[in-house]
Amino acid sequence: MDALLRSLTRAAAIIVLIMLGGVIISLVDGALPALKTFGFSFVTTESWNPVTEKFGAAAPIYGTLVTAFIAMLIGVPISIGIAIFITELCPRPLKRPISTAIELLAGIPSIIYGIWGLFVLAPLLQAYVQPALIGTFENVPMLNNLFAGPPYGIGVLTAALILSIMVLPFITSITRDVFETVPAMLKESAYGLGCTTWEVVRYIVLPYSRTGIIGGIMLGLGRALGETMAVTFVIGNAHKIHASLLAPGTTISASIANEFTEADGVMYTSSLIALGLILFIITFIVLAAARLLLLRMQKAEGRH
Template identity: 55%
Template structure:
């Protein structure tokens, strides 16, 4: 009895410690960014002005860059991760499956700065010479697409950063999906095959519904990785504070702005504005996590209503 009492209370202390640590981080960021919050207020969120010399700061360009690169990463990375997981867990057998799984694990262990250097030295020149000119020419004359893929072929930019992020989140999402797909009871799949279902139908109607909640969690894990990535994005995004609608133009993200400028920030408002960017990223991550939780609750309620 005494051992259970000590164990349960000790684990409760650990859980509350994590919560308090999170509150302390948020509180310290808010206190340090208070001068910027008082000086600019809500205007900080809707202004794209970033002029350290004159003391004018706005987070709109960094927020848009963060969201755009993350959306690109998810649009490219999630389908690839899902395909890799299905191939390893449901299709491939033997050595091929083990080799691909090992390569995926190795990708997860590569430092982000290596991805950034590879993106700057290899991927960006390739995109500038072979991909961006073709896409820009094809989008000419098409409304919205012309603006979305316009501009000079620089190689670096928002699209390149999103592509690097997609490559980086693939190991995290696919590894968790592989384990989830393999956790599906074989009897469920065998029953589906027994009534004549194809492999695609088994994956779509048996495997995916069984691990749906876990899939959402793994996708949110990849999104969190994309939102907070710093070094790889800093190498290839161009670090421009100018707001642009083109994916091929340079931009910036919240984390890249903080990493680039914090050491050079002087005075009162400059470092406070960078720390306010940190607060925004913190809140943005929290809102995305809360949305994922609400989505899971909605799924659970639908299942409960169906039963």
């Protein structure tokens, strides 16, 4: 029986590796015409013109990285704060309803987020938030460029806000589950020594569960990097790099979703597949860096 179990699990692992290899080979094969034609300039060029068959991935790459970064900048602190509240501060009757509500957010289809963002969030931002940001930072160096231009409503910042809402339930759920694995004896001992709730969270809960927290953050980041439909609705889908976060932009996944069905010709299709390959590489680098960080943290803990 043990030999059968070993064989089945080994076969499952090998199948996963074969599927991953097949995806990589397909992406590379489809992207070769564009990569051979444009070379490294494909990554650094902003131009995207299907008529003249001049393609560059700089704008989608920029939009993907910026929206994901802003989404994590907003979503991670809020997610960790909610998890701390649920596990350490929330009254017992409210724990289950709040936890259920967070998990329901994760089950909402991305297209629903996109529709809500386009018809509810974007008009609110256009009418109130974006004019306030423009007026507040218009005389502040550097920030006046980040928040410049007319308030379109849609744009990079709107897409990032939608993404921050979408990653929040994933990071919160994992972080909450990790916090609940902290031994009660450790926390009770800290309280017995006179520690406050903040000190228990800072010195006991967070250090004990930081590996799991980073895992949850990486899961959320993967969702932010690859999200398609919600971003497509609200980012504006413009192949331009603007200094302002209020201006329309695009991401790799949004560009592929918008244009793949209309792609006519080998070069156009190959360029879109090359975008998919770049997104795969970005995601792989992020996950590899996270894994390396976790290994270093584990080694550091072993030394102490």
